[in-house]
Amino acid sequence: MSEIIPLHPVNAAGACGDLDVQVERGQRAVFCGLTGIIWLHRKIQDAFFLVVGSRTCAHLIQSAAGVMIFAEPRFGTAIIDERDLAGLADANEELDRVVGELLARRKDIKLLFLVGSCPSEVIKLDLSRAAQRLSRLHQPQVRVLNYSGSGIETTFTQGEDACLASLVPELPTSHETQPRLMVVGSLADVVEDQMRGLFKAIGIEHVDFFPPRRSTALPEVGPATRFLLAQPFLADTTRALQARGAHHVPALFPLGVEGTTQWLQAAATAWGIAPQHVLDVTQAPRQRAQQALTRHRALLNERSVFFFPDSQLEIPLARFLHRELGMQLTEVGTPYLHRQHLAAELALLPSGTRVTEGQHVDPQLDRCLHLGPDLVVCGLGLANPLEAKGLTTKWAIELVFTPIQGYEQAGDLAGLFSRPLHRRLKLVA
Ligand code: SF4
Numbered sequence: 001m002s003e004i005i006p007l008h009p010v011n012a013a014g015a016c017g018d019l020d021v022q023v024e025r026g027q028r029a030v031f032c033g034l035t036g037i038i039w040l041h042r043k044i045q046d047a048f049f050l051v052v053g054s055r056t057c058a059h060l061i062q063s064a065a066g067v068m069i070f071a072e073p074r075f076g077t078a079i080i081d082e083r084d085l086a087g088l089a090d091a092n093e094e095l096d097r098v099v100g101e102l103l104a105r106r107k108d109i110k111l112l113f114l115v116g117s118c119p120s121e122v123i124k125l126d127l128s129r130a131a132q133r134l135s136r137l138h139q140p141q142v143r144v145l146n147y148s149g150s151g152i153e154t155t156f157t158q159g160e161d162a163c164l165a166s167l168v169p170e171l172p173t174s175h176e177t178q179p180r181l182m183v184v185g186s187l188a189d190v191v192e193d194q195m196r197g198l199f200k201a202i203g204i205e206h207v208d209f210f211p212p213r214r215s216t217a218l219p220e221v222g223p224a225t226r227f228l229l230a231q232p233f234l235a236d237t238t239r240a241l242q243a244r245g246a247h248h249v250p251a252l253f254p255l256g257v258e259g260t261t262q263w264l265q266a267a268a269t270a271w272g273i274a275p276q277h278v279l280d281v282t283q284a285p286r287q288r289a290q291q292a293l294t295r296h297r298a299l300l301n302e303r304s305v306f307f308f309p310d311s312q313l314e315i316p317l318a319r320f321l322h323r324e325l326g327m328q329l330t331e332v333g334t335p336y337l338h339r340q341h342l343a344a345e346l347a348l349l350p351s352g353t354r355v356t357e358g359q360h361v362d363p364q365l366d367r368c369l370h371l372g373p374d375l376v377v378c379g380l381g382l383a384n385p386l387e388a389k390g391l392t393t394k395w396a397i398e399l400v401f402t403p404i405q406g407y408e409q410a411g412d413l414a415g416l417f418s419r420p421l422h423r424r425l426k427l428v429a
Contacts, residue, residue, distance in 0.1 A: 018351045021337065026360025029381045030310060030335060031060075031397070032151025034115065036159025038064050039401060041074045043186045044211050046110040049075040050102065051149065052095065052127060053117030064397075074109070076102070080119045091125050092133075099134050103142055110141070111215035113163065116148035143170065143215065155335040157233040157312045157400060160186060164211060167218070168240035171210075174222030181267055182208045182219055182246065184238075185231030188403035189213065195254075195406060201281040202268050221246050226270050228263060230254060230405060232345075233312035235338050252344050254405040255313075255413060256320035257289045262344070285407035292411025293324055296418040301326035303421065306368050308378035309333035309359050310396035315345045317377070317399065322350060325414055329353050330371045333364065375421055392424040 034057055037049040051057050058077035078098045080091065095114075103109060112134070114127045131146040138144060147162040164184070174180065181204055183195065192209050199207045208219030210227075225246035229238065232253055242248065251266030252259045261282065265275040279286075305327050307314040314334040321327040329350065337357040339346070349355070356364070361382075368376060369389060376386050376393045383393040394417060404413040 020354045022356045024358040024360040028359040031156035033149035033159030035156035037075050048109040049113045051077040051115045052120040054119045057117045112144045114146040161234050161236050165236040165240045171221040174220035176224045182227040191403045253316040255316045256324045289407040289410040296414035299418045303374035304328040304330050305375045306330045306373040307332045309335040310379045319348045330373045
């Protein structure tokens with residue numbers, strides 16, 4: 001958990017349509033990018049994530065992932081101890097030894113990520129050079145890459161962005177002239193299969209998903225690549241793909257019926273397919289999703305929600321909760337506001353919505369307590385104190401661990417917000 005206390009917190013107002021956007025630079029309460037390993041190691045099934053960090057880093061991912069391990073884990077921590085920190089030991093030698101032992105024991109690993117942390121950055125361990133050295137040593141069996149999951153000035157979903165951005169230079173170059181669609185951002189396998197079926201029904205046959213399930217099946221990229229973002233927190237990955245010639249297709253994010261439909265329609269339009277055709281071929285799943293939302297709307301309609309900045313999913317979630325479930329937005333906090341990627345989302349928030357970018361946690365807590373919303377979406381560290389004050393909370397991190405994209409998951413997504421309220425109502429009844 002990182003907690004950053006700047007000497008001079010500032011508040012700055014910013015224009016974003018008719019929204020009330022405030023920028024805060026104060027103390028933050030967020031998880032670091034190491035957390036991304038929990039869902040990334042399940043997605044890329046032949047990858048191993050070796051955190052080069054301290055016992056604190058090891059505790060973080062073990063406690064976050066502990067309940068989810070169902071097979072031999074594909075992540076671990078190479079512990080930097082006091083001797084390394086004091087410069088008494090050669091950390092590179094130690095790292096080479098640990099990696100050698102790991103790869104000798106685990107022949108299933110085809111891609112190894114060295115994941116930087118606060119301690120590895122403090123001792124200025126150059127993991128990029130280490131990855132190059134270890135790649136030379138272990139290729140062609142294993143490719144070694146590196147990225148930073150450090151908690152300094154980040155939030156936890158940035159771990160995925162940094163990981164995918166490090167993988168982009170490894171994508172083979174495409175010389176195709178026919179456009180090819182790439183969906184960018186980790187999706188649960190079940191969601192990926194559903195999306196592939198929907199694209200096929202729309203008439204887009206060739207769809208690649210990045211990251212892929214196996215590192216040996218990296219999709220090609222080139223000027224004919226058109227990519228849709230499945231997650232809103234992939235700014236560096238987007239830049240890296242654009243540098244390889246790929247073109248971003250702007251869209252809403254596939255959360256809820258409206259988001260999923262417009263996401264599919266954006267791809268269809270880029271392929272010269274009429275938006276009405278998307279409505280025709282998605283009629284059945286759209287109706288199922290609408291029905292699934294109905295019973296949650298009965299509970300959530302007119303209830304108020306407050307978002308603390310955490311997952312970077314806050315803006316698309318606020319749009320979904322307001323437009324499809326009738327919730328009132330009291331404040332929508334987000335760690336970073338990527339105005340370009342979120343332009344379509346921001347345009348659908350109600351006029352005057354208070355959006356905060358960054359955090360200054362104490363005044364934000366005061367605002368939340370003063371408003372007394374029906375539901376608070378926040379990080380784990382804030383949830384218990386807020387519950388103790390009588391507020392109902394939803395852990396933001398669950399929204400990243402749970403399959404929530406697409407039509408078939410719309411009801412589950414709404415359920416993540418209605419369940420805590422339902423529980424609270426039963427307790428007070
Ligand atoms: S990377 Fe930094 S913030 Fe994250 S667990 Fe390690 S020491 Fe803590």
